[in-house]
Amino acid sequence: MGSAKIIDISHAEMVFDTKKGSFHALADVNLSVEQGEFVTLIGHSGCGKSTLLNLIAGLTRATGGVLLYGGREIAGPSPERGVVFQNHSLLPWLSCYENVYLAVERVFGAREGKGKLRERTQAALAMVGLSAASAKRPHEISGGMKQRVGIARALSMEPRVLLLDEPFGALDALTRAHLQDELLRIVAETGSTVVMVTHDVDEAVLLSDRIVMMSNGPAATIGQILQVRLARPRDRLALAQDALYMDYRASVLEFLYQRQPRRAA
Structure with missing residues (x-):
């Protein structure tokens, strides 16, 4: 993990205008992420995890505070994120290959020939193990494979930061575990900085x-x-019996349990 800040968030606020009035989603959020770091955001539903990720992505503009990427204010989306x-x-209506190629062409098409663009597309699909499925359309592949195409598409743009919003949340347990391992491998190969939203405590401890x-x-904020x-690389089977892993898991569960939302009577 590096020591240079790539993302720096200072006193971020987010207020949405709704039909029922203003909704204060995030309050006084302060967070820095270093180059090469893997950070997960966890909390109960409605705590603003995805809102914070969208602010980092530049898909939403904060109503207060400052968000910097590489020392510059985040003013909108960028292929670097x-x-x-x-x-x-x-x-x-596009094949797996064409879905990835579209992203590659948008980022690199102005300065690279079609041969190089094809190489980038094929390399991204190979990285997630989908070379053999490149000609298939989304309806012809499984949910886990679709998520791998999404990851390949993001990686094909060679982002400095990979932002993941519960990418494995809708998958079965075995597929999810496989893709977690794939993500660990890919991040180790690329050295990418990752910010990931998750509800899964074990996923957070394994990856982060x-x-x-x-x-x-x-008015959610960072509680802890x-x-x-x-140590990396991480082996999920070995960690299942690791005392330190269990301590981290217990710490996150304790935080979440203490802040469990109250149910209406």
Whole structure:
């Protein structure tokens, strides 16, 4: 992990205008992410995790505070910050290859020939193990494969930061575990900085260098940050019996349990 800040968030606020009036989603959020770091955002539903990720992506503008990427204010989306959503958002009429190629062409098409663009597309699909499925359309592949195409598309743009919004949340347990392992491998190969939203405590501990625990909304903020000092590469089977892993897991569960939303009577 590097020592240079790539993302720096200072006193970020987010207020949405709704039909019922103003909704204060985020309040006084302060967070820095270093180059090469893997950070997860965790908390109960409605705590602003995805809102914060969208602010980093530049998909939404903060109503207060400052968000910097590489020392410059985040003013909108950028290929340097690749995003993967829980809904893969693939174009159904295009093949896996064409979905990735579209992103490659948009970022590199003005300065590279078609041969180089094809190489980039094929390399991204190979990285997620989908070379053999490149000609298939989204309806012809599984949910896990669709998510891998989404990750390939984001990686094909060679982002400095990979932003993941619960990309494995809708998958079965075995597929999810496989893609978590794939993500660990890819991040180790590329050295990417990652910010990931998750509801899954085990996923957060397995993947993270730091776990950012959000308080409940409205006016959600960062309640606690946990440094995960587990050696890499990480083996999920070995970690299942690791005392330090279990301590981290218990710490996150305790935080979430203490802030469990009250149920209406």
